[in-house]
Amino acid sequence: MKKLKVIITTTSIIGLLLSANLVYGDDDRYEKKDREKHSYNRYFGKKVGVAPVKNALYKEECGSCHFAYQPGLLPSRSWNKMMNNLEDHFDENAELDKETQTILTKYLVKNSADDSNYKRSRRIMNSLRNNSTPLRITDTPYFIRKHDEIPRRLVQNNPKLGSFSKCAACHVNAETGSYEDDDVRIPGFGKWDD
């Protein structure tokens, strides 16, 4: 009888430990998945990257000509200025009907870098002077600082690129709002080591 009791207790203890371990393991996995999902940076309380584009109209209207830049890459004052001059959109005519223009301006302003909690948005905002209203993301001090080591032959003089405006040409996860160094592949050159 005693032996049986010992066996039962031991197995139940082992069982408990195992199940606890399993639960813990699950918990850990859940937490990791959750962290990835929300892309939270644990140490700074900011979300990694920039908020991805979820607006179908924006993707269609703006993304049919160029990379659908995330609204969080510029302050609201820049978007307002740009959307009020679509007739001369970097020397192209990008005029929209009034209704679409209003909807998209609202979307851009609402999701601009101004109040965003994402890392890249915060850093772009922090790099700007209060009185500057850049129309090009490539003109923001943060962008310039992050790309100043890249020689011209890799981008401007790269026949496969030509300019810095094609984010997704090198940042393979740009569409998801992720611009990590590890995910850079420069056309014709491959990985970029900082």
Add this chain to the structure above:
Amino acid sequence: MKAKIIIPVLFLLSSQAVSANAVDNMFSEYKQSGVTNISEIKGKELWEKKFKNTKTGKLRSCTTCHADSLKKTGKHIKTGKLIEPMALSINKKRYTKVKKIKKWFKRNCKWTIGRECSAQEQADILAYLIKQ
């Protein structure tokens, strides 16, 4: 009860009819604006005509970005964006939305010619494009 079913069905039918006849809608609008004679030949001429841009001094035409042949894929001169062929015979997605036709006529006439195209010019061009 019946009305509840019939109304959405009617809606569906009518919206489908509209999208299928975007070109017809455009032509009836042109006619309402006073266009009586539509010429594919004039449309072709305008499509290929070169206009000097006042800002850059360079020549611009529809073919600058839309390729020499309407059956070929074009390439935007600045952004490098590929532009699907304009010929309806090989690109069935063309000319199916009124909104899209109007949007691109407005943008591209201004970019190429420096002003909006008249109803007559649009009618000629569209007549030329849909026959390709």
